[in-house]
Amino acid sequence: MSDNNIVIELKGLTKRYGYGDTESFALKDFDLTVKRGEFIMIMGPSGCGKTTLLDIIGLLDRATSGEYMLNGEDVAGISARRQARLRAKKIGFVFQNFNLIEDLPVLENVALPLVYVNQPRTVRLKNASEALRRFHLQEREYYFPSQLSGGxxxxxxxxxAIVSDPEIILADEPTGNLDSRSSHVVMEELKAIHEEGNTIIMVTHNPTLTSYATRVINMLDGHIDTDIKTVADSNLPQPISVKVKKGKRSRRKH
Ligand SMILES: Nc1ncnc2c1ncn2[C@@H]1O[C@H](COP(=O)(O)OP(=O)(O)OP(=O)(O)O)[C@@H](O)[C@H]1O
Ligand SMILES: [Mg+2]
Structure with missing residues (x-):
């Protein structure tokens, strides 16, 4: 691998739906290189391919053709099982409609991704509790999702999304269902996660949020229309080691 600061490299990625008369392209010959520590915001009109792109990057979906290198590894054609394993280890997802499991308490919801990285149950719950403490929600561990506000x-x-310490966070309109105050709180959390050296790719329709980004990409009809970096690569945050990060998390509790 030539540059180990590159986390994601997409080349000539195409996603086609249908054939013949019904053929349409959600992504067309899409190229993108993402460096470690970037906070990318993706904007663009409805239907331009933002969710399709995020789902492919997150190994939830596959491109019809093209190259996808994740940490220098060709992941475009790997098995579904291997995709799932990589996803659990490296990628955290945040969705517009939260996607929490309604009949599981908050603590169990947060612990869920750790099942796939083979941690014993007691360790899973301890780590989930620690992650919740970071977001000042520890006293609501045994609430069910419906007993909480949207924020x-x-x-x-x-x-x-962060409980398994993934290096990439993908967020598809994470503030789309939130009022402006809750949006702000959520954005500040994402900002803190970014400052620890994590890579974030977020889709938004809200142009005021782009102040959080180090790079803003506007998409149009399945391709990149504009791509503007607002922070030089040399000024991107450096990763903090897991140990320090954990310490930092638990110090933030009050
Ligand atoms: N399963 C599918 N079958 C056929 N076409 C699809 C499918 N999923 C997505 N598309 C099409 O691909 C295009 C891109 O969809 P995508 O969901 O990525 O858009 P988006 O930019 O996320 O839009 P929005 O801002 O509304 O969320 C759209 O034209 C959509 O109709
Ligand atoms: Mg979408």
Whole structure:
């Protein structure tokens, strides 16, 4: 691998739906290189391919053709099982509608991704509790999602996204269902996660949020229309080691 600061490299990525008369392209010959520590915001009109892109990057979906290198590894054609394992280890997701499991308490929701990285149950619950403490939600561990506000549910979802210490966070309109105050709280949490050296790719329709980004990409009809970096690569945050990061998390509790 030539540059180990590159986390994601997409080349000529195409996603086609349908054939013949019904053929359409959600992504067309899409190229993107993402460096460690970038906070990318993706904007663009409805239907331009933002969710499709995030789902492919997050190994939830596959491109029809093209190259996808994740940490220098070709992941475009790997098995579904291997995709799932990589996803659990490296990628955290945050969705617009939170996607929490309604009949599981908050603590169990947050602990869920750790099942896939083979941690014993007691360790899973301890780590989940620690992640919730970071978001000041520890005293609501045994609440069910429906007993929380939208902003609180999204903070639980972010705790779930980071609990396995993934290096990439993908967020599809994470503030889309939130009022402006809750949006602000959620954005500040994402900002803190970014400052620890994590890479974040977030889709938003809200142009005022782009002040949080180090790079803003506007998409149009399945391709990049504009791509503007607002922070030089040399000024991107450096990763903090897991140990320090954990310490930092638990110090923030009050
Ligand atoms: N399963 C599918 N079958 C056929 N077409 C699809 C499918 N999923 C997505 N598309 C099409 O792909 C295009 C891109 O969809 P995508 O969901 O990525 O858009 P988006 O930019 O996320 O839009 P929005 O801002 O509304 O969320 C759209 O034209 C959509 O109709
Ligand atoms: Mg979408």
């Amino acid at each position: 609180q549910q999204q903070r639980v979802a972010i705790a779930r």
